[in-house]
Amino acid sequence: MAGELILLVDDERNIIELASLYLKQDGYRVISAEDGVEALQRAEQDQPALMVLDLMLPKLDGWEVCKQVRAASDLPILMLTARDDDIDKIVGLELGADDYLTKPFNPRELVARIKAILRRTEPRRAEGDDKPLRMGNVSIDPAGRTVLVGGKPVDLRAKEFDLLLALAENQGIVLTREKLLDLVWGFDFYGQTRTVDVHVAHLRSKLAGGTIEIETVWGVGYKFNLL
Known part of the structure; x- marks a missing residue:
């Protein structure tokens, strides 16, 4: 799965840079967006393999970004929340997020979560074993x-x-x-x-x-x- 394109969405530049560093070291390609509107544009234009999505974003918050992305595609989403509140996690999952991570996070854990999501979202059946x-x-x-x-x-x-x-x-x-x-x-x-x-x-x-x-x-x- 190395070489997959990951979209990082966060308005904190230091988080983008740190996450990018670890992802690139693991062989991933990385693009980023710093607000919700740009996130939707990059998701549509660049077709990433996965989106890491912060909840607190300018212009359009992470909830709405997740909702719009999920209405249009099955793009895997790892949601970032600055709070460890259960309600954030529950709502995020109900909107269609695949996983969540609470800030501050260990960048190695972020990479591990991304790898796990990409493994899970690969086709679960071999060719010919997907009959209705x-x-x-x-x-x-x-x-x-x-x-x-x-x-x-x-x-x-x-x-x-x-x-x-x-x-x-x-x-x-x-x-x-x-x-x-x-x-x-x-x-x-x-x-x-x-x-x-x-x-x-x-x-x-x-x-x-x-x-x-x-x-x-x-x-x-x-x-x-x-x-």
């Missing part, structure tokens, strides 16, 4: 990242699709919230399982009328069933 999953009137296409219910497309955000696919691939198996966090978000976020509940609620609403259910197994987690 069909369950009654529901079809999930991993290659095209599309979902049909009764032949009609369902608009899912990136993490909603990933969560649905993880559940469908484990049909009939009870998955804990912690396991789902690990499978979908790719890191241990123990104690912050509310983001899984929120995404499940969104899926249930969007998949209404489908011949599948996401069953709540109280005190444990969730199970994907065919009705």
